[in-house]
Amino acid sequence: MSYGRYKKNHPWLYHKKPPLLWWVKKWAYVRFILRELTSLGVAFYVVVLLTYVNAVSQGPEAFAVFSDWLKSPLSLGLHGIAFIFVLFHSITWFNLAPKAMVVHLGKKRIPGRIILIMNYSMWFVVTAGFFWLLTTV
Amino acid sequence: MNHANTTTTIDLEVYRYRPELETEPTFDTFTVPLRSDWVILDALNYIKDEIDGTLSYRWSCQMGVCGSCGMMANGEPILTCASFLKNYAPGPIRVEPLANFPVARDLIISMDDFMEKLNRIKPWIIVEEEKPLEEGEYLQTPEQLDEYKQFSMCINCMLCYSACPIYGMEPSFIGPAALALAQRYNLDSRDHGNQQRLDILSTDDGIWQCTFVGECSEVCPENVDPAGAIQQYKVASTNDWWKSKLMPWGNKK
Amino acid sequence: MPHQTSLKTVKRSNEPFWWALFSAGGVIAALCVPVLLFMTGLAIPLGWMDAPGYEAMYTLFENPLSRLVILVIVSLSAFHWAHRFRFTLYDGLHLKHLNAPVAFFCYGCAILFSAYAAYSLYSF
Numbered sequence: 001m002s003y004g005r006y007k008k009n010h011p012w013l014y015h016k017k018p019p020l021l022w023w024v025k026k027w028a029y030v031r032f033i034l035r036e037l038t039s040l041g042v043a044f045y046v047v048v049l050l051t052y053v054n055a056v057s058q059g060p061e062a063f064a065v066f067s068d069w070l071k072s073p074l075s076l077g078l079h080g081i082a083f084i085f086v087l088f089h090s091i092t093w094f095n096l097a098p099k100a101m102v103v104h105l106g107k108k109r110i111p112g113r114i115i116l117i118m119n120y121s122m123w124f125v126v127t128a129g130f131f132w133l134l135t136t137v
Numbered sequence: 138m139n140h141a142n143t144t145t146t147i148d149l150e151v152y153r154y155r156p157e158l159e160t161e162p163t164f165d166t167f168t169v170p171l172r173s174d175w176v177i178l179d180a181l182n183y184i185k186d187e188i189d190g191t192l193s194y195r196w197s198c199q200m201g202v203c204g205s206c207g208m209m210a211n212g213e214p215i216l217t218c219a220s221f222l223k224n225y226a227p228g229p230i231r232v233e234p235l236a237n238f239p240v241a242r243d244l245i246i247s248m249d250d251f252m253e254k255l256n257r258i259k260p261w262i263i264v265e266e267e268k269p270l271e272e273g274e275y276l277q278t279p280e281q282l283d284e285y286k287q288f289s290m291c292i293n294c295m296l297c298y299s300a301c302p303i304y305g306m307e308p309s310f311i312g313p314a315a316l317a318l319a320q321r322y323n324l325d326s327r328d329h330g331n332q333q334r335l336d337i338l339s340t341d342d343g344i345w346q347c348t349f350v351g352e353c354s355e356v357c358p359e360n361v362d363p364a365g366a367i368q369q370y371k372v373a374s375t376n377d378w379w380k381s382k383l384m385p386w387g388n389k390k
Numbered sequence: 391m392p393h394q395t396s397l398k399t400v401k402r403s404n405e406p407f408w409w410a411l412f413s414a415g416g417v418i419a420a421l422c423v424p425v426l427l428f429m430t431g432l433a434i435p436l437g438w439m440d441a442p443g444y445e446a447m448y449t450l451f452e453n454p455l456s457r458l459v460i461l462v463i464v465s466l467s468a469f470h471w472a473h474r475f476r477f478t479l480y481d482g483l484h485l486k487h488l489n490a491p492v493a494f495f496c497y498g499c500a501i502l503f504s505a506y507a508a509y510s511l512y513s514f
Contacts, residue, residue, distance in 0.1 A: 014239060050464050053451055082431070
């Protein structure tokens with residue numbers, strides 16, 4: 001089913017592959033690529049998180065060095081950009097989830113609105129939980 | 138007719154491709170009256186009747202039911218019978234054949250690929266065994282109807298294929314409308330073809346090429362939501378895959 | 391009855407395996423990463439929140455349960471990245487024809503990273 005298939009049996013058909021950067025021309029497509037690129041923000045942070053735990057594991061000196069790096073403009077800049085990306089990931093993920101999930105309660109189908117509310121409530125609970133944990137340790 | 142309406146005009150930049158004359162498509166600009174009750178299809182009919190009778194395009198019902206007049210207007214896939222000229226004023230309006238399909242002539246695309254894919258997903262009710270006539274109809278409750286009704290509204294206009302960049306890059310992808318219609322039959326309580334369709338849909342050409350761009354659902358004139366159908370199918374297909382790997386004995390059917 | 395679908399032999403995709411990891415990671419990342427990133431990467435370094443001292447963090451991570459939670463977060467998120475980034479390369483740059491090396495690179499990174507995370511969290 002390649003582009004060549006048409007050419008073979010119907011040489012007069014005109015068919016062109018989309019340009020390499022097909023997504024730059026339309027905002028909906030740009031937003032899609034940005035949504036997909038949020039995975040880089042997630043990847044960046046999990047590497048930081050593991051480094052954080054390893055720094056604690058290595059002792060107070062390593063922890064101090066890492067804490068200082070976190071205060072550097074480079075780190076703050078990267079975290080700032082990554083934060084926007086991961087927020088965008090969370091919002092798009094929760095908003096799109098009701099489309100993929102069909103949940104039945106008995107015979108009744110739970111409306112997407114309820115699933116959306118449940119998603120955001122869960123996000124709130126997890127966020128509050130982690131906040132509580134780091135402020136009370 | 139209101140006289141004021143006929144004094145203003147709008148330009149249409151129309152995609153032309155005449156394979157016997159040219160190897161690359163060109164654009165012709167036509168000036169048509171900007172009437173408030175005219176849709177793009179009316180303008181094309183005006184061009185064909187009054188300016189250039191060689192212009193080729195498909196249309197039929199003129200009321201958003203048949204799904205044959207889909208084209209690109211300023212880069213967006215639309216039904217030309219449902220898009221008013223005045224919404225594009227002052228123009229110009231760039232009219233092109235549906236994106237991602239091979240063009241046969243002017244605004245006419247070849248739909249062979251879509252028809253083949255539509256057939257592949259078995260868009261009909263599959264029953265394991267026909268009931269004897271005496272047992273009566275295959276009954277369905279309103280709730281059972283609601284499960285698939287949204288997906289049954291498809292008019293095969295192929296706007297979703299033009300909005301789908303994945304189909305543009307990978308013509309082997311079965312694509313939005315066919316997958317939504319597969320789900321329409323899968324969710325029908327009278328149908329037992331789920332497993333047969335799963336075999337087709339869970340291949341690499343099926344649902345797994347989709348990355349949920351979501352534009353197919355945005356452009357659908359019937360609010361079918363193919364993107365939702367495909368994601369739901371990914372969930373179902375994933376459950377099925379894990380079940381068959383973890384409990385191979387339970388997958389007899 | 392065997393499912394006779396067409397003359398072509400049917401090859402089921404193995405995508406469900408990776409997609410399941412992608413989805414699980416997507417949920418975990420959506421729930422946990424924004425708050426954690428905001429606190430450790432922005433609020434604490436900028437002084438908007440009191441920095442928990444070394445002792446407090448050590449006590450927190452000494453608990454195997456916290457390390458298990460961190461392992462789940464980092465590993466599933468890594469697989470989420472792998473799957474999504476693989477398709478970003480396909481879609482954004484037309485790289486579908488490099489399916490094998492791209493997939494090998496993305497999932498390979500996630501597997502190695504998860505193994506390293508498991509090792510370092512286990513030997514904390």
